[in-house]
Structure formats: C-alpha cells, structure tokens
Amino acid sequence: MMDITVRTISDLHSEIIRLEKLKQQQEIDLKQRFSSPSSIFSIVKSFFPRSNKGGSSILDQDFLGLISRVALPFTLNRTLFKGSGFLVKTLVGLVSQKASTYISEDSVTGVWDKAKGLITGLLSKKNKKPAPAPEPDFSKAS
The missing domain is CATH 1.20.5 (Single alpha-helices involved in coiled-coils or other helix-helix interfaces)
Structure with missing residues (x-):
C-alpha cells in the first residue's frame, strides 16, 4: 500500500x-x-483443498460415494439406532461419514461380483447331477 x-x-x-x-x-x-x-x-x-497425503476431498468422490455420505448415516439412524439418543446418533453419523470415504463404485462392483460368483458357484454345485457310475463289464470274466 x-x-x-x-x-x-x-x-x-x-x-x-x-x-x-x-x-x-x-x-x-x-x-x-x-x-x-x-x-x-x-x-x-x-x-475443499486436496490433501497431499493421498486422501481425497469431498468433491473428488464418485456419485455413489457422495450418496453414501448422506444415505448411510440416515439409514443407520432410522433402522439400527432408532431408539438411540442424540450422542449415539451423532457418533454413528461421524463414523459412517468416515466409512463412506471407502465406498466407491469400484468397491461396490467388486463386492457384487464376488457375491455373484459365490451364488453361481453354489447353484452350479447344487444343480450338478452326479456322474452315473460305470456299469461293470462282465464279458471279460475269467
């Protein structure tokens, strides 16, 4: 100046x-x-600056991660912790906000593919008919 x-x-x-x-x-x-x-x-x-430590900011998450930041605490507080007090609901909100940073489209599709693979594996074992036993060959009797 x-x-x-x-x-x-x-x-x-x-x-x-x-x-x-x-x-x-x-x-x-x-x-x-x-x-x-x-x-x-x-x-x-x-x-919301980017972290230099490899972390991501709120706006760097994909769509599923952003939705989970709202839906996860809301769902938990409406179902599992319905009768809980203010302090428990606040803690659930904080923990689920932190957990939502690990939720991404890639992680959800990976879990979905593993579950689908397990279900198809179980169904294929269940539907598999046992192989018929070979019939004995009596023509070579000594």
Whole structure:
C-alpha cells in the first residue's frame, strides 16, 4: 500500500475520491469474478483443498460415494439406532461419514461380483447331477 500523507483538507478530499474509485473498481472485479455458475463452483471447490497425503476431498468422490455420505448415516439412524439418543446418533453419523470415504463404485462392483460368483458357484454345485457310475463289464470274466 502507498503511504499517502494528508496535510491539508484538499489532500483528504483527493484521498477519499481515490479510495472511492478503488472501491468501485474492486466491486466491478468481484462482479466479473462471480458472473458465471462455473466460476462460483470453482470458488466453492477451492474451499475443499486436496490433501497431499493421498486422501481425497469431498468433491473428488464418485456419485455413489457422495450418496453414501448422506444415505448411510440416515439409514443407520432410522433402522439400527432408532431408539438411540442424540450422542449415539451423532457418533454413528461421524463414523459412517468416515466409512463412506471407502465406498466407491469400484468397491461396490467388486463386492457384487464376488457375491455373484459365490451364488453361481453354489447353484452350479447344487444343480450338478452326479456322474452315473460305470456299469461293470462282465464279458471279460475269467
């Protein structure tokens, strides 16, 4: 910043005018910066910085991960912890928020494929008919 010394009343008036013009210019710059939805979204996204430790921010999760951040605590508090108090529901919410970072489309499809493989394996064993026993060959009797 510039240090302007104000010695007279005219210096004060000129400084007030300069500061008002500076204020108007800054308002114009801010209006341009927030003019489009994408610029607003990028500013909001900047509030959630990426972690350098390999972690991910909230907005880096896929769709299933974002849904699970809301659905998992809601479902647990409505079913398993229905009669619980405020403190237990808060703890469930915090723990399920942390657990939802591990839920992604890849992890869900991996679990689904394993379950499907187990079910088809069990069904194929159940539906498999035992092989018929070979009939004895009496023509070679000694």
